[in-house]
Amino acid sequence: MARAWTTMAASTALQLALLLVALAGASGIRVDVIRLPSAPAFREAPAFRNGDECPPRGSPEGRVDVAMTLDANYLRGTMAAVFSILQHTACPENVAFHFLAAARRRRDDGPDPDPLAAIRATFPYLDPTVHRFDPSRVRGRISRSVRHALDQPLNYARIYLADTLPADVRRVIYLDSDVVVVDDVRKLWSVDLGGHVVAAPEYCHANFTKYFTDAFWSDPELSATFRGRRPCYFNTGVMVMDVARWRLGGYTRRVEEWMAVQKRKRIYHLGSLPPFLLVLAGDIKAVDHRWNQHxxxxxxxxxxxxxxxxxxxxLLHWSGKGKPWLRLDSRKPCTVDYLWAPYDLYKAAATSLEE
Incomplete structure (x- = not known):
């Protein structure tokens, strides 16, 4: 198989990371989204090529569509996620990346860094598609949550995937920017949705009631939405979506209707997750938990x-407030952050890890 990094090399990198985990100490630190002062510099990734068994590049057969948001504040995480996907799949040239990005804003010192330019410079052999997401579409629907990062319009772009992606995209894997994939993404892509609109790991042991306020549970009309369902928590940072079925079922409108209820009655405290749960919890295709170690x-x-x-x-997912690149840079990393480090393409990262 003609590929830049062999499976053996990938395995060695993961083993090294696991060794670092065993040796590292764990400590917590308060971190959140920060604004980058300028465009960060990344190393150019090696070119990954298809194995002999893969369909030709550009062929609809075997294409895997992956959607992610593209935000300057999370660019380092996006780079690592893309790198990990390409490294661990046998058919990297068949992965089609779709990035949802807001228009660049101007600051006093010039425009925001262009994350798409950084992606293209780091992965020059990729041909990603960028879809501009208009923040005004959702800004008036957002209610303040427990964390400022969750209130950013791009965090809600996943609701509008079906309206944003081209008509020929009928299935897509949506991934948050704080993940790394350590398995062949085609396995997740090929999951049998069984007539459901979304597939994702499901966590029925979690206390589902805590995702909504007492005002929600005490209102019989609102809480009746779960009647006939066994709702379980699922994380919207890793989803396989039947885009065609989402469009036909009007799911965007259904999620927006619950966001409107939230504006009036304050029925949850988190960002874009609860309206997804209100519409889909108990009615998704459950996927093996290995696909979201969240x-x-x-x-x-x-x-x-x-x-x-x-x-x-x-798949490893740094959902929550702490992001591995910030904790590593602070020199107060958590043990699990050493599993993310081998995929970090930030130019300063190699020096930091050696010190």
């Missing part, structure tokens, strides 16, 4: 360190 960023308030859950892992 919560590695800690809780939404403190971001304290957390350990891995037992079991096999295909």
């Amino acid at each position: 919560g590695l960023g800690g809780d939404n308030m403190e971001g304290r360190c957390r350990s891995l859950h037992p079991g096999p892992i295909s």
Whole structure:
């Protein structure tokens, strides 16, 4: 298989990261989204090529559509996520990346850094598609949540995927920017949705009631939305979406209707997750938990360190307040952050890890 990094090299990198995990100490630090003063510099990634068994590049057969938001504040995480996906799939040239990005804003010192230019410079062999997301479409629908980062319009762009992607995209994997994939993404892509509009790991042991306020549960008309369903928590940072079925079912409108209720009655405290739960919890295709080892960023308030859950892992997700690049740069990383470090393409990262 003609690929820049062999499976053996990928395995070695992961083993090295696991060794660092065993040696590192865990400590918590309060971190959140920061504004980058200028465009960060990234190393150019190696070119990844298809194996002999893969369909030709550009062929609809075997294409895997992956959607992510593109935000300057999370660019370092996006780079690592893309790198990990390409490194671990046998058919990297068949992965089609779709980036949802807001228009660049001007500041006193000039325009915001252009994250798409950074993506193209780091992965010059990729041909990503960028879709401009208009923040005004959702800004008036957003209610203040427990953390400022959750209130950013791009955090809600996943609701509008079906309206944003081209008509020929009928299925898409949506991923947050704080993930790394350590398995072949085609396995997640090929999940049988079984007639459902969304597939994702489902966590029925979680206390579902805590995602909504007492005002919601005490209102029989509102809480009746779950009648006939067994609602379970799922994380919207890793989803396989049947785009065609989402469009036909008017799911964007249904999510927006719950956001309108939230504006009037304050029925939840988090950002874009609860309206998804209100519409889809108990009615999704459950995927193996290995595809979202979530919560590695800690809780939404403190971001304290957390350990891995037992079991096999295909995707690591630093959901929560703590982001691995910020904790590593602060020299107060959590143990799990060393699993993210091998995928960091930031130019200063290699020097920092060696010190």
